[in-house]
Amino acid sequence: MDESKTGITLLDPTSESTPTKRDLSPRSASIGGLTIGLLDINKPRGDVFLDRLEEHLGQRGATVLRFAKPTFTKPAPADLRHQIATQCDAVIEALAD
């Protein structure tokens, strides 16, 4: 589990006037009527998990679109992120372990 280790610490070269945390994007009241993208990072068993989520989301009135990253080791290609952002109202990415 390499991800659990932290790397080096840097000193902020800026005036630090910008907030450390950016706010999350605004959320809707419910997922009913939303198009939700399911992004499979391509790790084993993730597809079974996402299949089940798709059923649950459908029952709650959401439309589901499926996407898959070529590899879990790198961020998704810019084209794919753009495609997701233009087609979806919300995204679930799974499953990192």
Next chain:
Amino acid sequence: MTVDPGRIDELRVRFGGSSLNSRRVEVASIEDETEMIFQRGWTDGLPVVPPTASRVLRMLEGTTRQPDEVVALVPPNLVECTVEKVAINAVMAGCRPTYLPVVLAAVEAVCTDDFNMHGILATTMGVGPVLVVNGPIAKRIGMNSGVNALGQGNRANLTIGRAVQLVVRNVGGGRPGGVDRATHGSPAKLSFCFSEDEAGTPWTTLAEDRGFDRNSDVVTVFCGEAPRILVDQKSRSAESLVQMLAEGLRASISHDVVMGMDGMLVISPEHMARFRDSGWDRERFMTELAPHLMIDLAEIQLNRSGDLGQESSENNADLKLPKFRPGGLLVVHAGGSAGLFSAVVGGWLNGPMGSEPTSREITP
């Protein structure tokens, strides 16, 4: 400073550890710190040295000033900038600790009202701070005043100029497309810094001309564009050479710009030899140059009045004005020993409307 020395514990003891007040930013091990720094917008487009506490503490050994001392209010956001913040950006630029006093003095100089860094950023003209270092410190820290002095290849020249620009970017918040509105920009906005060849000139130095002692360490900042070469490979006499240099200087920025913008003339050793051979000192050179820099206003108006729909003023028919205002041409000696070229660095609006060349003594 590119090698983390692993002496952090020892340094922490000396500096008390808590002496560094900057926010700590952790980099996840799965993340590349160089990429993360790009993503955060902390660089000028080139990779930087990651500013770890260890490196910053080592950088701070280059000055006797305290990390929390305020150096300047940095434009455009007019943010208080401490010695520590300058040190962080100096690490990122690739400076050695011995360069830090020069960076600190240069930051002070560019952040004065006179120099007007805010205006220099905001202008659509592609100008930036040009740093000239005088005094024994230049040789001591390994600055280049010789071959390719205005170009690449010398760590001190390039990283000192770059550190100042990173301070303006990161602390001051001045970024291209933000406050920085330059139409084309210029390589000079990345780093433009060199030292004067003092040993090789029979003249007083730039710093002496600006009222400093020859043994003082001084940085002069001038708002300029990229250098332009002035070729004269035929003049055998000082009289001929001064006339040829004047021809080039008259065209600085534009033939039409008279007195409104300053300039910096960088005389090469082979050109300087012509003046040395004729026994000209700096004063004699400036005196001989002056008449060649007188611009006939009628000539300019004749060329331009049609386009702008203005009537040529009869009153100006015989009026001549100097290309540069008094003190508006800075003259420096630098460059490789071979090459019958000098260089002119065109300036920007001068005086209270624009930028005043500014000099600061470099202190430990």
Next chain:
Amino acid sequence: MHDIDDLERRGIPSVMVASEPFDEGAKAQERALGLAIARVLTPHPIQDRTDSEMQVIADEAIEKLVSALTQS
């Protein structure tokens, strides 16, 4: 994390699902990115689970996921 960060920057509410040990690394990266990443944790490990076990894990995660994507 970068995917979620990028999608959030584009204004798309996003949440990631990760197994519990991932959380430590995620927190560090969260500080680096300057964004609180919405995430839902599952038991670890994942890769040796049967289909029915995975479905149970999904059943347990769904409420948390919905709440991460809606106003809470």
